[in-house]
Amino acid sequence: MGNELTVFKDQDFWNEKQLAALQQMGVSGASNADLAVFLHECQRTGLDPFLHQIYMINRKGKQNIQVGIDGLRLVARRAVDRTGETLSIKEEAWCGKDGKWKEFWAEDEPPLAAKVVLQRGRGMFPAIALYKEYAACKANGQLTGMWKKRPAGQLMKCAEALAIRMAFPQDLSGLHSDEEMDQADSPQDDDVVDAEVVDDSREGAATKAQRQAISGLLRKAGVKSPDLAASVLSSMTQRNVKGTADLLYYEAETFLSSRDLFVQRARQTLAQDTQPASPESKPATKKEGGDDAR
Known part of the structure; x- marks a missing residue:
């Protein structure tokens, strides 16, 4: 039984014994795509789900991988x-x-x-x-x-x-x-820095939990309005983002994987966006009959 549950680097998908064991451990509602991603993370990290080192948890209809x-x-x-x-x-x-x-x-x-x-x-x-x-x-x-x-x-x-x-x-x-x-x-409060409403069923969209966590980090960085949040997130994702509602799952995961770095970058971006523009320097003009006329 132990060998049948061993996760190998070169296996393409879970075998029947492994799938049965995962179901017994509480993995439910997972599509084959979800299971394939979970297998990839197990192989990438070398962690064993059957030793409770890594998990896949159904949270509000979406599969989340935790360790x-x-x-x-x-x-x-x-x-x-x-x-x-x-x-x-x-x-x-x-x-x-x-x-x-x-x-x-x-x-x-x-x-x-x-x-x-x-x-x-x-x-x-x-x-x-x-x-x-x-x-x-x-x-x-x-x-x-x-x-x-x-x-x-x-x-x-x-x-x-x-x-x-x-x-x-x-x-x-x-x-x-x-x-x-x-x-x-x-239970979480609604995003106070996000003016958009999102359909959580969007393919590849950030989850509500992710969006709420990022909203909290934005507030920590001093971002206090939807417009500023959109500006900061657009700068950090290098695309036009209206708010946390527009974030993709992988973008949110990347931000949340290094929260302190995200807050630091958000503060830097905010400082640049709110810095007053320097007055345009006027070109110097020579007075009529200037030095050359002396």
């Missing part, structure tokens, strides 16, 4: 083993209302943020996860699952996932950890 934090760590470890680099976590800390970072969290209330600094070779990759951006809640506002039991631990996993993805963009682009995606099932 466990152990899966992210495994991909990172394999990558540095290939290159001969070192990999270590240099700093882990939580921040409370007093604005001070603590290496140990013993408070009854959840922290406001968690920070991880990952070192890959000589490179340092700091990441900060904000509680308000990741905590998952029910419709009544109550925290769900592990966010209720151990919010500090969940938030630290989000920060670690961000740092790992920043350090290994080629290996992990577009993949998010379970803890990062918990909030995708939480």
Whole structure:
């Protein structure tokens, strides 16, 4: 049975035993195209869905591929083993209302943020996860699952996932950890920087969860109107975009794979768009009977 479930690099599609096992594990409503994409991600990352390292989850009618934090760590470890680099976590800390970072969290209330600094070779990759951006809640506002039991631990996993993805963009682009995606099932406010309404059934369109996450990042970058959002997104996608509603799935995934970088680029683009135009310099004119006439 173990060999029948092994995912090989050269297999073209899931075999019958694998499909049966995926269905038993909760994969439902997936088309052959969805399953083919999932197989590609399993082969690309080397993660095993039958060891719960990578998942495909049906969320609001769309298939989403997620990885466990152990899966992210495994991909990172394999990558540095290939290159001969070192990999270590240099700093882990939580921040409370007093604005001070603590290496140990013993408070009854959840922290406001968690920070991880990952070192890959000589490179340092700091990441900060904000509680308000990741905590998952029910419709009544109550925290769900592990966010209720151990919010500090969940938030630290989000920060670690961000740092790992920043350090290994080629290996992990577009993949998010379970803890990062918990909030995708939480009730969300409408996009305040998006004036468009989109049909979620559009082929290749960004999902509602993606659009809401990007809207939050735009607000964080200081984008406060639909017009500015359209201008920033058009600049970043290199095409005419009216708002988050026009984003494609792969574009949204690329932006969300490096959230800090997206915010930084959005701020730079916003600064350029809102910079007042310099007054046009008037050409110098010689007075009649100028120097030549002296």
